[in-house]
Amino acid sequence: MNPLFPRQEAAGLFNHDLKSHGQSAFALSTRAAGKPKDAPLFLGVLLGSNVARRDRRGHRSRLDPREQGIALVVVLGVVAVLSVLVSDFDYSMATSYKVAESKRDRLQAEYLAKSGLNLTRLLIAKEREIRNAVGGFYRMLGLGGAPQINVWDFANEILAPFSDYRMAVEMGKEGGMDFSQMEGMVDTGGSFEIVAIPENSLINVSDPLFLNLGKDPRTSVAMQLYAMMGGYQSPESPYDPMFEDRDADGQYTNRLDIVSAIIDWWDPDQLRTIFDPGAQNSTQAGSEDDIYETFVDPYEVKNAPFDSLEELRLVRGIDDDFWATFVEPDPEDPKSRQLTVYASGKVNVNVAKPEVLLFRLCSFQSVQASSLCTNLDEMRKFVWLFNTARSILPIVFFSSTTRFIEFVEGKGKIYQTLATILGGSETGLLFAPINIPAAETSMIADSFITEAAIFTIQSTGIVGRTTVRIKTVLNRWLDWRPPKPNAGRMPGLGIFQYYRIE
């Protein structure tokens, strides 16, 4: 019962009203007294509080002015409360829906990324068959047999039908292929993108997995690191300013300090490594931990190989400048990296950036004095030549590391062909060949490699505006032994040494 209008009075009012307005819409609701008639009354008052009505004698009368509009205020209040509740409910439902939609897309994107990752593993595992198929082509060009083919560079193109079904069907039509008839091929509602790089295309700063250069692993790493930081460039290097100011820890850290700190992080002893770039040897003296003990939050060196690239952040002297210059200039793009902690120390001549090839080459004493290691112009020519040749013909060039050594010495088919194309040495586009002592040729050739076994694979699943990225390091090196107490043999598709979903 409406507290504002006692039933008797209200019913009287209403019934009377009904008699007077036989055709009124209110009639429908007034058949059962005391039941729904409260509601029409309410509406009647709401709609007609100022509307004339008749009393028992048929005289027109009005409600008490004090009663007029009270119901309207109450109803408006109720409606306002209800509308707030409804809009809140609507908002929370819309939010829940969006959250559910986003979770659905994220899950879908994650599995697309996983698919891309596994298909890339499969593609790399099938490389040997592709290599055999193109061997004749390499021999025809006079390049010797085919080396390991860089199939990972073409992962997005080769795996396109699995990644973006709709685009593949469209493109297939143009090429006369009907992907829509292929069993198991369906529209996944998203796509994936792959970036894969072999780790031996980078400079390894961790304990080398295998390296037999007649030098201890420390010295080999030190030589490359020092070359990378421009240590052998004379009279000055563009990197000099980086080593002139205090770093974030308040310490002065020069090139040799960084070389020592990185090596001491993983070498098993607790004596400080002292690298002599002139003599190309390293000795151990003093304590490794001195600097770390002075930090506000002190810690000790690890004395074991790096597990991830991020761990390098803990080494003294590795600040943001160093990180942005050498480690990860673009965190979104693994191809911008120059350093790795996963490789053997042998640099892959077919996939390494030309700068990295120079760092490895110039780390040897017998090569250091050559123009390719000291003259910035010559270095730029070398880098330009490699980058241009690879952009024109994105295939691998050197069937063996000996052919690469021949190339830098200005011998062999590849150098001769490039010299002809570029119009000889007079044009100034070609770097001046260098001379490597015959006694050291095989040792230097052995510091390079043409086969990659450890890869960074980054797979990004994309569904609408949702992306999920999986960053991995895949190890396919057959001689690799897992750390104890693990045991077993390397599976055909390799194992993940690093796996992170972002």
Ligand SMILES: [Ca+2]
């Ligand atoms: Ca040490």
Ligand SMILES: [Ca+2]
């Ligand atoms: Ca150590």
